[in-house]
Amino acid sequence: MSKKDQNLLALEDAIESTYVARKRLFIGLITGTSVLICLILVFLWLIPTVGLGSIHPVVPWIFGSVILMAILLVAWSSLALVLNILLGRKVFLSRKMRGLTIKLFLPLMTMLGRFLNIPKAKIRASFIKVNNELVLGENKQYLSRDMLMLMPHCLQNSRCKIRLTYDINNCKRCGKCPIAGLLNLSDTYGVTLAIATGGTIARRIVVQNKPKFIIAVACERDLASGIQDVYPLPCFGVLNQRPYGPCLDTQVPLEHVEWAIKRFLKKDANRERNVHPTPGTGSDKEQA
Numbered sequence: 001m002s003k004k005d006q007n008l009l010a011l012e013d014a015i016e017s018t019y020v021a022r023k024r025l026f027i028g029l030i031t032g033t034s035v036l037i038c039l040i041l042v043f044l045w046l047i048p049t050v051g052l053g054s055i056h057p058v059v060p061w062i063f064g065s066v067i068l069m070a071i072l073l074v075a076w077s078s079l080a081l082v083l084n085i086l087l088g089r090k091v092f093l094s095r096k097m098r099g100l101t102i103k104l105f106l107p108l109m110t111m112l113g114r115f116l117n118i119p120k121a122k123i124r125a126s127f128i129k130v131n132n133e134l135v136l137g138e139n140k141q142y143l144s145r146d147m148l149m150l151m152p153h154c155l156q157n158s159r160c161k162i163r164l165t166y167d168i169n170n171c172k173r174c175g176k177c178p179i180a181g182l183l184n185l186s187d188t189y190g191v192t193l194a195i196a197t198g199g200t201i202a203r204r205i206v207v208q209n210k211p212k213f214i215i216a217v218a219c220e221r222d223l224a225s226g227i228q229d230v231y232p233l234p235c236f237g238v239l240n241q242r243p244y245g246p247c248l249d250t251q252v253p254l255e256h257v258e259w260a261i262k263r264f265l266k267k268d269a270n271r272e273r274n275v276h277p278t279p280g281t282g283s284d285k286e287q288a
């Protein structure tokens with residue numbers, strides 16, 4: 001194995017280990033959620049069945065068939081999702097899995113998690129991890145102009161007086177915060193970089209740029225809600241690091257962002273731009 005391949009493997013391992021959440025939590029919650037939905041459906045069938053029988057003896061059977069179909073659908077959806085996560089590739093109906101996870105399972109899992117006293121941050125981190133795997137499993141690549149790097153404003157050094165919200169190129173690239181490195185990545189790969197000060201601005205940036213793929217950096221809460229907001233747009237989430245607590249001088253591992261860009265960037269587009277190493281991201285050493 002070449003040194004470059006070894007570096008890539010080590011980086012993928014490092015990315016994997018940054019997620020505190022385990023797939024086990026997600027799989028456990030999704031199984032629990034689907035069992036609960038199925039039990040509710042069985043009760044829905046049991047309670048009125050006695051009354052329906054007095055209308056016509058066939059009515060309870062028709063109602064029962066509808067409930068049974070719903071139970072099979074819920075059971076298969078969660079099983080397919082679990083198989084998708086475990087096998088790391090698409091299974092039957094798995095194209096709909098990301099939507100189902102985002103729209104149905106996440107809210108129900110959060111409720112179940114609250115009932116079981118599991119911290120919300122853990123459930124959200126687990127959701128982000130699974131979302132990333134489903135996005136990776138779709139195996140799509142994009143032109144650099146169709147990709148967007150969306151960053152939270154808390155990455156900017158809190159003592160920096162430069163206003164970046166309207167024009168990120170105002171940054172003097174002094175290197176006191178990760179914005180300088182992110183701008184280098186943007187220059188190197190031709191991927192648009194934007195900073196959002198909140199959910200409304202983030203939505204506006206997405207509407208204005210019309211990306212086909214987003215690499216978003218944020219905390220668990222903002223990433224989970226952002227991924228839900230932009231659905232069906234595929235969004236790969238990278239958790240920020242918070243050495244000084246939430247929303248203050250946060251950090252992002254630039255090599256993780258660069259790994260995501262390289263993973264989703266169309267190879268030809270990469271070659272066309274005559275990519276040069278980005279200082280501080282590790283790829284400079286890789287290519288040395």
Ligand code: SF4
Pocket residue numbers: 156157160161162164171172173174175176177178179180
């Ligand atoms: S790199 Fe320097 S100039 Fe740019 S935003 Fe950060 S602190 Fe400000």
